[in-house]
Amino acid sequence: MKTETVDGAVLETWxxxxxxSAFDRNEIVLIDVRTPQEYMFEHIDGALLMPMAFFKAGKLPGQSEKRIVFHCGSGVRSERVARAAMDAGIGLIAHMEGGMAGWKAAQKPYxxxxxxxxxPQKVEAA
Structure with missing residues (x-):
């Protein structure tokens, strides 16, 4: 995990x-920030959808029980959303490096x- 501190807030890149590992242990909430169309075509089972176009940091749940981790197609949009959450006062936020493309390249199930x-159909790891 990489970390970056900006004005006292911490951005983690997982x-x-x-x-x-964290998702399997139910330690994180995974939020997909892609479009509804992208999500419907393929998504990580159990990930929530909050498209970047409609993102409102104030509507995010607290992180007292589970950390929030954003993901998108490649990692670009999720980093943007994570930085917007930091700008809105969330002190610790994370996003997934490589996005859905990285997930699929690592042969993770979706x-x-x-x-x-x-x-829809389950695509299992090879």
Whole structure:
């Protein structure tokens, strides 16, 4: 995990493996900031959707029980949203390095779309 301190707030950048481990242990809330269309096509099972276009830092839950980790397609939008959360006064926030592309490259399980039927389907790790 990489950390960066900006004006007293801490931005953490987690690896895909760190996110999966913490998510599997129910220690984090994983928030997908991609568009609804991207999320419907493929997403990490159990991740919540809060598109960047509609992001409101004040509506985020507290982090007393679980840390918030954002993710997107590549890591760019999630870092932007994490920095916006910091600007809104959240002192500790995280995002996943590499986004969904990194998750898939690491062969982590996710919900994809069956191209023959259009139905969601689990895509398991290889």
């Amino acid at each position: 690896t895909v493996d760190e996110v999966q 919900i994809g779309t069956n191209m023959a039927t259009g139905a």
